[in-house]
Amino acid sequence: MKLPTDFNKILAFAARSALVNRRNVFAVFEMLFWPAIGIFSVGLLTRFLNLDAETVTFILIGAVSMNTIQIAQLDLSYALLYSVWAKSLKHEFMAPVRLTHILVGAGAVGLIRGMLVFAVMAFFSMWLFNMDLSRPGLGGLLIFLIGMFLNAAVIGALVLALVLRFGQRAEVAAWAFSYLMLLLCGLYYPVSVLPPWIGELAQIIPLTYFLEYFRHFYGFPLNYPHPLLYGFSLSVVYLCVCYALVHYTLKSALQRGTLLRLSE
Amino acid sequence: MQTAIIAQGISKSFKTGFFQPRKQVLHDVDLEVASGAIFGILGPNGAGKTTFISILATLLRPDAGQARVLGLDAVKDAGLLRERVNLAASGAHFLWCLTVEENLKFYGRLYGLGGKALRAKVEELLDLFELRPHRRVTFERLSTGLKQRLALAKALINTPELLFLDEPTTGLDPEMAGHLREEILRLNRETGLTILLTTHNLREAELLCGEVAFLKEGHLLARGTMADLQERLGLGDHLSIFFQDGVPALDYARLPGVLVHKIENNRVDLKVDRAEERLAPILAAVSRTPGQVVQVQLKEVDLTEIYHEITH
Numbered sequence: 001m002k003l004p005t006d007f008n009k010i011l012a013f014a015a016r017s018a019l020v021n022r023r024n025v026f027a028v029f030e031m032l033f034w035p036a037i038g039i040f041s042v043g044l045l046t047r048f049l050n051l052d053a054e055t056v057t058f059i060l061i062g063a064v065s066m067n068t069i070q071i072a073q074l075d076l077s078y079a080l081l082y083s084v085w086a087k088s089l090k091h092e093f094m095a096p097v098r099l100t101h102i103l104v105g106a107g108a109v110g111l112i113r114g115m116l117v118f119a120v121m122a123f124f125s126m127w128l129f130n131m132d133l134s135r136p137g138l139g140g141l142l143i144f145l146i147g148m149f150l151n152a153a154v155i156g157a158l159v160l161a162l163v164l165r166f167g168q169r170a171e172v173a174a175w176a177f178s179y180l181m182l183l184l185c186g187l188y189y190p191v192s193v194l195p196p197w198i199g200e201l202a203q204i205i206p207l208t209y210f211l212e213y214f215r216h217f218y219g220f221p222l223n224y225p226h227p228l229l230y231g232f233s234l235s236v237v238y239l240c241v242c243y244a245l246v247h248y249t250l251k252s253a254l255q256r257g258t259l260l261r262l263s264e
Numbered sequence: 265m266q267t268a269i270i271a272q273g274i275s276k277s278f279k280t281g282f283f284q285p286r287k288q289v290l291h292d293v294d295l296e297v298a299s300g301a302i303f304g305i306l307g308p309n310g311a312g313k314t315t316f317i318s319i320l321a322t323l324l325r326p327d328a329g330q331a332r333v334l335g336l337d338a339v340k341d342a343g344l345l346r347e348r349v350n351l352a353a354s355g356a357h358f359l360w361c362l363t364v365e366e367n368l369k370f371y372g373r374l375y376g377l378g379g380k381a382l383r384a385k386v387e388e389l390l391d392l393f394e395l396r397p398h399r400r401v402t403f404e405r406l407s408t409g410l411k412q413r414l415a416l417a418k419a420l421i422n423t424p425e426l427l428f429l430d431e432p433t434t435g436l437d438p439e440m441a442g443h444l445r446e447e448i449l450r451l452n453r454e455t456g457l458t459i460l461l462t463t464h465n466l467r468e469a470e471l472l473c474g475e476v477a478f479l480k481e482g483h484l485l486a487r488g489t490m491a492d493l494q495e496r497l498g499l500g501d502h503l504s505i506f507f508q509d510g511v512p513a514l515d516y517a518r519l520p521g522v523l524v525h526k527i528e529n530n531r532v533d534l535k536v537d538r539a540e541e542r543l544a545p546i547l548a549a550v551s552r553t554p555g556q557v558v559q560v561q562l563k564e565v566d567l568t569e570i571y572h573e574i575t576h
Contacts, residue, residue, distance in 0.1 A: 004376075004378060005376030006376075007378070008373045008376050008377060008378035008382075009373060009374055009376060011373055011378070012370050012371075012373030012374045015369075015370065015373070016359065016362070016370050019361070019362060019366060020359070020361060020362075023361045024361065082359060083359075085360075086357055086358060086359040086360060087357035088357045088358050088359060090318075090323050090351070090353075091351070091357075091358070091371065091418065092374065093323065094321060094322070094323060094346060094349075094350065094351050095346060095371065095374035095375055095422075096343055096344075096346040096347045096374075096375065096376070097374050098343075254322075254323070254324060254325045255324075255325050256278070256279070257278055257315075257318075257324055259323055259324075260314070260315075260318055260323060260324060263353075263357065
């Protein structure tokens with residue numbers, strides 16, 4: 001591995017993602033408008049229900065997480081979708097790049113955008129709706145953020161695999177996966193209120209554990225023991241599986257001619 | 265002679281749908297291309313040209329056979345090979361919202377370039393393809409000709425040793441296509457770059473390629489230089505001699521190099537193996553007859569005839 005060369009390849013995808021975001025008016029909507037709508041509607045609901053500070057934080061941290069993960073996974077998911085839309089996929093894979101370059105490059109921009117969204121949403125939630133982020137301390141908050149970004153990376157990598165297999169049709173998956181995951185992991189409610197069979201599904205989602213971990217600082221009981229162990233273990237396993245899946249779909253795309261078909 | 269490409273027994277088929285038989289696109293294709301050559305692969309649409317070039321360019325894996333490009337296996341050594349080759353295709357497609365300069369920088373970085381080296385390469389290509397005035401124009405706002413120039417510039421970003429050009433002038437106006445052909449010739453002449461191009465434009469192949477191969481329905485039907493193919497297929501140049509008062513008596517079939525002859529009113533049509541060589545002795549023989557020559561027309565055999573002969 002030649003470091004400067006690899007750095008330039010990673011930078012290629014990061015710079016492209018950043019440029020597209022800067023030029024795309026919808027990126028502003030993605031980053032600010034929709035998250036703001038989400039936070040305001042949920043925040044106003046908590047005010048209407050006259051909830052205590054802990055419950056408000058419980059709910060609002062769910063809304064902040066949803067928006068952060070949505071944005072953070074988009075850059076990764078779009079890393080190949082941009083090429084599919086531009087019909088330039090074959091030129092990207094004609095170059096000596098590896099999946100790691102794509103994942104790290106586009107993922108870095110997703111991370112930055114996700115951090116920005118988190119900061120903005122957390123600021124509004126604290127300012128307008130009295131959300132309290134101080135209780136877990138900096139360490140707890142950082143662990144929670146890492147957990148969220150790992151989840152975003154899993155979704156992004158999964159969508160990359162789907163893009164390589166199904167092309168533009170996978171676009172909808174970029175949104176659908178995260179919404180489905182967020183529904184199951186107890187975003188606005190404890191997982192104990194889910195029907196038992198959905199509760200079983202919630203246990204295979206790493207975000208469930210990170211939300212549990214964060215919320216226990218506010219006095220909410222843990223439904224699962226060792227949430228961080230489970231959360232990180234599942235995240236690492238899923239990341240490895242998704243990486244292998246992207247690798248396999250790329251190999252399959254070279255066999256099936258998908259790269260050429262998606263470039264026509 | 266060094267060989268840039270050695271393809272042996274390349275076959276490729278694609279699935280056409282559930283419960284449908286696979287469509288065989290390439291059948292056992294063998295090909296060798298010398299280093300420093302411009303080699304043309306000709307064939308009608310659907311002949312398998314793009315599939316073949318894509319296999320050599322590491323974008324597609326063959327079902328059978330082996331392709332060695334620049335001494336590397338196109339499947340096993342794909343990563344290494346990609347450092348040394350590049351591709352430009354018809355209907356240039358790049359990210360719409362990036363400028364000419366940003367697109368070149370993006371691809372430059374994909375090949376590991378950075379810093380001063382990247383900036384210098386981008387500047388060089390902007391000059392070479394006269395893209396400097398358009399450097400800050402986004403791809404979606406470029407004309408077709410400029411897009412194609414950008415495609416060629418991108419294909420040279422890593423200073424490749426072998427360039428694949430997949431129908432590079434398709435969709436361009438004649439003037440722009442002419443410019444691009446001149447550029448291709450210049451690159452080959454000045455840098456010794458090996459170029460493998462696919463085209464169904466016979467004139468283009470004739471102008472650019474030292475050697476050509478014909479693909480039809482996935483089969484390689486023939487390959488060689490124009491002279492080779494002409495000789496192999498028994499094709500000749502056309503020589504028409506017009507006389508003042510009828511065609512004089514002469515055993516035209518016995519004239520040097522004459523393959524076929526036909527007399528019509530005041531004209532005799534001869535098909536000769538090499539007109540350049542045979543013209544003088546034929547005219548000398550005709551001048552010894554009482555017939556008065558008023559006009560001589562010469563048309564060299566072209567790829568259209570070779571193509572027609574091979575594909576029908």
